[in-house]
Amino acid sequence: AYAIEIGRGLTAAHAERLVHRDVKPQNVLINDEGEAKVTDFGIARSLEQDGLTAPGNVLGTTDYVAPEQALGEPVTERSDINSLGIVLYEMLTGDVPFKADTQVGVAMKHVREPLPDVRHSRPELSALLAAVLERATAKDAGSRYASADELVHELEQVLAIEAARTGEVTGEATSVLRALPEETARVAPLGVRNPRRLVAAGVLLAVIVAVGLALLFNRAEPGTTGSAAPERSGALAAVRLQTSSVRDYDPYGDDREEHREDAGNAIDGIRGTDWRTETYRGGLQKRGVGLYVGTRAPAAVSRLSVITDTPGFEAEVYAANSIPAGIEGWRKVAERTTLAESDRIRIDTSGRRYRYYLVWIVSLGEESNASILELTLQQRQPA
Secondary structure (H helix, E strand, O other): OHHHHHHHHHHHHHHOOEEOOOOOHHHEEEOOOOOEEEOOOOOOEEOOOOOOOOOOOOOOOHHHOOHHHHOOOOOOHHHHHHHHHHHHHHHHHOOOOOOOOOHHHHHHHHHHOOOOOHHHHOOOOOHHHHHHHHHHOOOOHHHOOOOHHHHHHHHHHHHHHHHHHHOOOOHHHHHHHHHOOHHHHOOOOOOOOOOOOOOEHHHHHHHHHHHHHHHHHOOOOOOOOOOOOOOOOOOEEEOOEEEEEEEEEOOOOOOOOOOHHHHHHHHOOOOOOOEEOOOOOOOOOOOOEEEEEEEEEEEOEEEEEEEOOOOOOEEEEEEEOOOOOOHHHOEEEEEEEEOOOEEEEEOOOOOOOEEEEEEEEEEOOOOOOOEEOEEEEEEEOOO
């Protein structure tokens, strides 16, 4: 959660064409409201100026330095993103990823050695979070998030999904929920207390955030999404899914199956697994193909969230209370949309409750197949 607030601070700085260049816990403070604030822009420079690096010098603390910064190469916003990723790693594990006898030795490890998998130290953490961390700290700056805002969005989505799957959080995770935008936070449990003391993030981040995130992730139940009792009227809450009722839907295919054995991967909470269509050369060549999920009880879904590694495909969303033989038997609840890597689709059931929700893929875009890494449903609670 504090990583989200730090990311927002960096987003504001980057909007002014400023690169911090020394993102570390000691340069983050927690105010009286329990919010993380980025401080000490002492070596920050404008992207419009020359001299972001000095030949032979490493500017910034080597424990958190980006590879290009360690090599004395030009520094960009993505260098700050890398440093924030290292800070997040330390928050989760209680230690920095690389150690050596000298600062130069540490810097070279940032350049040459892969970041240790955070789950080696914290096996209970989500694969979703590990994937975000891996991308944020990629050795090649071009492989990282394009902006701090993009990283913040990914963290918000991961924390909201995992909090919803957990079904509850305790006081230590207050900042997680407060850090999320209102629309996203409604997916997660609410009603936790606020810390009130102003302390250095170097101490607080490694303790409170590690505990808070652990509480979010270590109770996730693979294959289901938990539903928390919301504390405000109209709040969104995750819909519990029936793990045995997720299935491919291919009524117009030759064998009427489309990787059926992988369907459960779409709701297992693991971003490294997926359900994927067959490979089609020259387009889909049929009316559509899709994946449906069944809820544990009929629900008037308000939003469907999808994570994919094949963005650009087009899909519609349908609902039904039994599985029809063809698409005509379903009721359309969302018009055709082009899916991004992490997308949220507004669903309109006109207040009716349905047991099954279908993502109906009608175009593959520029890819030869389409994937669904994770799929979740949310419904709005009554006042």
